[in-house]
Amino acid sequence: MRALLGDAWWTDPDERLTYSYDNSRRQALPDAVALPVDAAQVQALVRACRTARVPLVPRGRATNTTGAAVPVAGGVVVSMERMDRIVDIRPGDRCAVVQPGVLNGALQQALAGHGLFWPPDPTSAAFSTVGGNLACNAGGPRAVKYGASRDNVLAITAVTGAGELVTLGTATTKGSTGYDLQRMFVGSEGTLGLIVEATLRLVPAPRDRRALRAIYRDVSSAARAVARLMAQPVTPSMLEFMDAHAVGLARHVGGADLPDDAGALLMIEADGPAAHLEADLAALREAAAGEGLVSLDSADDESARARLWAARKALSPALRTLAPGKINEDVVVPVSRIPDLVDGVQDISAAARLPIVCFGHAGNGNLHVNLMYDPADADQSARAREAMGRVFTLALQLGGTLSGEHGIGLAKRDFMPRAMGAPTLELMRQLKATFDPDGIMNPGKLLPPP
Amino acid sequence: MRALLGDAWWTDPDERLTYSYDNSRRQALPDAVALPVDAAQVQALVRACRTARVPLVPRGRATNTTGAAVPVAGGVVVSMERMDRIVDIRPGDRCAVVQPGVLNGALQQALAGHGLFWPPDPTSAAFSTVGGNLACNAGGPRAVKYGASRDNVLAITAVTGAGELVTLGTATTKGSTGYDLQRMFVGSEGTLGLIVEATLRLVPAPRDRRALRAIYRDVSSAARAVARLMAQPVTPSMLEFMDAHAVGLARHVGGADLPDDAGALLMIEADGPAAHLEADLAALREAAAGEGLVSLDSADDESARARLWAARKALSPALRTLAPGKINEDVVVPVSRIPDLVDGVQDISAAARLPIVCFGHAGNGNLHVNLMYDPADADQSARAREAMGRVFTLALQLGGTLSGEHGIGLAKRDFMPRAMGAPTLELMRQLKATFDPDGIMNPGKLLPPP
Numbered sequence: 001m002r003a004l005l006g007d008a009w010w011t012d013p014d015e016r017l018t019y020s021y022d023n024s025r026r027q028a029l030p031d032a033v034a035l036p037v038d039a040a041q042v043q044a045l046v047r048a049c050r051t052a053r054v055p056l057v058p059r060g061r062a063t064n065t066t067g068a069a070v071p072v073a074g075g076v077v078v079s080m081e082r083m084d085r086i087v088d089i090r091p092g093d094r095c096a097v098v099q100p101g102v103l104n105g106a107l108q109q110a111l112a113g114h115g116l117f118w119p120p121d122p123t124s125a126a127f128s129t130v131g132g133n134l135a136c137n138a139g140g141p142r143a144v145k146y147g148a149s150r151d152n153v154l155a156i157t158a159v160t161g162a163g164e165l166v167t168l169g170t171a172t173t174k175g176s177t178g179y180d181l182q183r184m185f186v187g188s189e190g191t192l193g194l195i196v197e198a199t200l201r202l203v204p205a206p207r208d209r210r211a212l213r214a215i216y217r218d219v220s221s222a223a224r225a226v227a228r229l230m231a232q233p234v235t236p237s238m239l240e241f242m243d244a245h246a247v248g249l250a251r252h253v254g255g256a257d258l259p260d261d262a263g264a265l266l267m268i269e270a271d272g273p274a275a276h277l278e279a280d281l282a283a284l285r286e287a288a289a290g291e292g293l294v295s296l297d298s299a300d301d302e303s304a305r306a307r308l309w310a311a312r313k314a315l316s317p318a319l320r321t322l323a324p325g326k327i328n329e330d331v332v333v334p335v336s337r338i339p340d341l342v343d344g345v346q347d348i349s350a351a352a353r354l355p356i357v358c359f360g361h362a363g364n365g366n367l368h369v370n371l372m373y374d375p376a377d378a379d380q381s382a383r384a385r386e387a388m389g390r391v392f393t394l395a396l397q398l399g400g401t402l403s404g405e406h407g408i409g410l411a412k413r414d415f416m417p418r419a420m421g422a423p424t425l426e427l428m429r430q431l432k433a434t435f436d437p438d439g440i441m442n443p444g445k446l447l448p449p450p
Numbered sequence: 451m452r453a454l455l456g457d458a459w460w461t462d463p464d465e466r467l468t469y470s471y472d473n474s475r476r477q478a479l480p481d482a483v484a485l486p487v488d489a490a491q492v493q494a495l496v497r498a499c500r501t502a503r504v505p506l507v508p509r510g511r512a513t514n515t516t517g518a519a520v521p522v523a524g525g526v527v528v529s530m531e532r533m534d535r536i537v538d539i540r541p542g543d544r545c546a547v548v549q550p551g552v553l554n555g556a557l558q559q560a561l562a563g564h565g566l567f568w569p570p571d572p573t574s575a576a577f578s579t580v581g582g583n584l585a586c587n588a589g590g591p592r593a594v595k596y597g598a599s600r601d602n603v604l605a606i607t608a609v610t611g612a613g614e615l616v617t618l619g620t621a622t623t624k625g626s627t628g629y630d631l632q633r634m635f636v637g638s639e640g641t642l643g644l645i646v647e648a649t650l651r652l653v654p655a656p657r658d659r660r661a662l663r664a665i666y667r668d669v670s671s672a673a674r675a676v677a678r679l680m681a682q683p684v685t686p687s688m689l690e691f692m693d694a695h696a697v698g699l700a701r702h703v704g705g706a707d708l709p710d711d712a713g714a715l716l717m718i719e720a721d722g723p724a725a726h727l728e729a730d731l732a733a734l735r736e737a738a739a740g741e742g743l744v745s746l747d748s749a750d751d752e753s754a755r756a757r758l759w760a761a762r763k764a765l766s767p768a769l770r771t772l773a774p775g776k777i778n779e780d781v782v783v784p785v786s787r788i789p790d791l792v793d794g795v796q797d798i799s800a801a802a803r804l805p806i807v808c809f810g811h812a813g814n815g816n817l818h819v820n821l822m823y824d825p826a827d828a829d830q831s832a833r834a835r836e837a838m839g840r841v842f843t844l845a846l847q848l849g850g851t852l853s854g855e856h857g858i859g860l861a862k863r864d865f866m867p868r869a870m871g872a873p874t875l876e877l878m879r880q881l882k883a884t885f886d887p888d889g890i891m892n893p894g895k896l897l898p899p900p
Contacts, residue, residue, distance in 0.1 A: 092680065092785055093784040094680055094681065115683075116681075137626040137630075139626075164873035164877075171784055173813075173814045174814040175853070176587040176598075176855055177852045177858060177866075178637075179637070179878050179882075181878075183633045187630055204685070273683065334545070363623075365624070403625070406626065407626045408626070416627075421617060423614035424631070430884045435877070
């Protein structure tokens with residue numbers, strides 16, 4: 001390996017430790033770390049590891065929350081940090097060609113000069129990689145209008161677990177030439193192969209934006225407003241939800257300017273040419289209004305917008321005051337089932353005697369369910385795990401699914417048999433084996449052990 | 451089979467003849483026709499055919515142009531005409547659940563009452579089925595803003611070639627729960643299994659629309675305008691192109707009101723709330739203007755719009771005056787390569803001594819290349835086939851692909867090895883074998899014989 005990769009092959013214990021964890025706080029030492037610089041090195045690496053039956057675990061900047069980048073079966077962590085080039089930006093074709101290690105934030109900066117952006121905007125955008133975003137099908141608030149990673153990729157070049165270099169898709173916005181494999185690679189968490197280049201779909205940047213903050217008496221009123229907002233023609237560019245616990249936290253701990261009787265809060269944003277925003281905001285205000293609306297504030301400029309968003313931003317730091325530990329999952333349900341999800345989660349919270357705070361991307365029915373507990377307390381930890389299992393079961397019962405944008409990794413792997421029928425799960429296993437016949441690609445992730 | 455399907459099993463020669471062709475004008479007699487009424491019958495049928503190793507060829511209304519619905523290997527044509535129910539429309543969740551045999555047009559009518567639509571709008575929409583649209587990844591003019599079939603499906607229930615009933619995806623607009631198999635099913639032309647139900651992503655219907663007609667001195671000027679139109683924030687709801695031949699035909703034969711010196715024409719449309727359209731049209735006019743623009747007309751109401759579209763509508767009937775036979779292919783190239791495609795096609799036309807007329811969905815770089823010839827003339831037929839091969843090669847050289855919305859079927863099957871590397875094609879074969887281990891699902895389509 002050293003002959004192949006030179007200084008891009010590390011086996012020093014300190015280096016291995018650095019690459020042993022991700023944002024899930026799980027940890028496992030790899031046997032080595034590889035930092036390839038091009039597709040040829042990646043292919044040589046995969047072929048050598050295939051011959052030796054050594055696991056490969058791809059890694060961007062390990063901001064994921066599911067353990068997908070933790071080398072639980074040992075083997076080689078493949079860090080893409082040296083493959084961080086923006087290969088090409090083609091504004092007329094609305095696409096960019098990038099290596100997997102480029103940071104989402106660096107790409108957005110480069111695109112801004114062309115009046116374009118790439119839609120995925122996870123909270124981690126400043127320090128997460130495009131390759132990692134693609135591996136998890138990352139989304140963010142903008143997904144409600146512009147889609148998540150899977151909706152914004154045109155082509156992928158990858159080395160499969162079989163060691164083949166394949167190009168999937170073309171740099172065109174339409175295509176009906178055989179099976180759609182590039183979108184299947186998105187969200188596959190490195191279990192099929194290693195992405196070495198991606199052609200991304202870009203969107204012209206809106207010129208302006210305006211925000212509304214709507215406060216409701218209760219969650220059902222807010223959820224009915226979400227359904228009304230999503231059924232009319234002006235699709236909001238963000239539609240974020242906070243439940244009563246989240247609003248209370250933002251007010252009491254974060255000091256946000258919010259009324260006493262807020263049962264739920266929606267942050268609603270429209271973007272587009274300034275000339276449109278007046279009419280768009282009027283349409284969104286009309287849809288937001290209805291039974292249970294307590295107040296509706298608008299931000300007419302960027303500083304007013306920042307004040308409205310303060311409540312949302314105060315939330316994450318405030319959560320830490322509730323308990324030292326947090327399980328943050330991102331279940332999805334059909335928009336119309338949000339009230340059932342939030343109500344059901346509060347029942348689960350009461351039964352577990354642990355606080356659960358819900359907020360997230362209401363326009364997609366994608367809520368972040370934050371269960372707070374003390375990891376040092378074995379009893380609390382057990383109750384937390386059991387409660388999270390019940391949250392997943394609830395989301396599935398409501399016609400939803402386990403994850404909207406975080407992925408499965410280790411965290412939800414064992415719930416996969418509840419999320420789909422046995423034949424579908426078996427198909428996924430067979431498809432994995434097609435791309436990765438020896439099972440060396442990120443083993444133990446996404447699919448439960450047979 | 452008769453015990454299983456009762457009167458839904460036809461073996462009469464006249465009936466078999468009716469189901470022997472599609473819009474490609476290819477023909478082959480099936481051994482039987484099945485018309486199942488539910489998923490259980492479909493599953494029983496697939497299992498019986500798997501045991502007997504009998505091919506199954508799914509069929510909507512056979513409007514496809516590639517031969518994908520022609521039973522070239524005999525076996526059973528499975529017509530979905532009796533599974534034509536709209537199962538559910540859920541406006542708040544922006545989705546509809548349908549059986550595969552429902553007509554696209556019937557669905558759109560049902561959705562109109564809810565202020566929603568399903569984006570795919572192939573020319574055949576009035577008499578093509580949603581299942582057929584999904585099988586081919588059908589698009590249409592609206593795809594430039596709203597996407598094609600693959601971009602507008604949330605979940606698919608299908609019987610695989612292995613006889614398993616599987617549900618792929620969930621009725622949510624976001625999901626990161628394992629491999630994305632529902633989008634892989636879209637565009638698979640019945641080679642993986644039979645779709646028995648689909649959950650479709652819906653979009654709120656725009657309230658109004660306005661059209662522009664821009665005439666350019668030459669194709670390069672028009673293509674540069676397309677790139678400018680696609681690089682600014684107001685995405686047109688349609689962006690249709692006609693080359694000089696198409697414009698000449700529309701003028702001379704169709705009687706359209708067009709100037710003498712039109713080298714190319716763009717039909718540009720914006721949709722949205724009436725209050726926005728003035729500003730949107732201004733942005734589109736600004737992007738359409740530039741070197742080589744001859745005239746720019748706008749339609750301020752629906753009747754003026756119809757007059758502008760008359761040139762485009764006059765085109766298909768006018769084509770028939772050129773020659774009795776037509777090969778209509780739908781290659782795609784990156785938008786910036788449209789001039790190279792159109793110029794290259796004219797070189798191919800000159801060399802083949804056969805007229806080729808190009809028009810289509812410029813905003814996606816998806817052009818319909820219409821090669822006109824006399825099928826009764828063996829020499830012309832041979833030159834036509836050879837010329838079409840050169841058109842595919844050209845599109846691939848320009849970074850494009852074989853099909854944007856028609857699919858591969860029989861027509862382009864043998865060009866697949868030119869469109870992708872051998873390892874990618876081999877992956878597709880292996881994936882097909884995973885869904886369809888005995889090769890009974892629409893054999894001979896999409897993938898070339900090994």
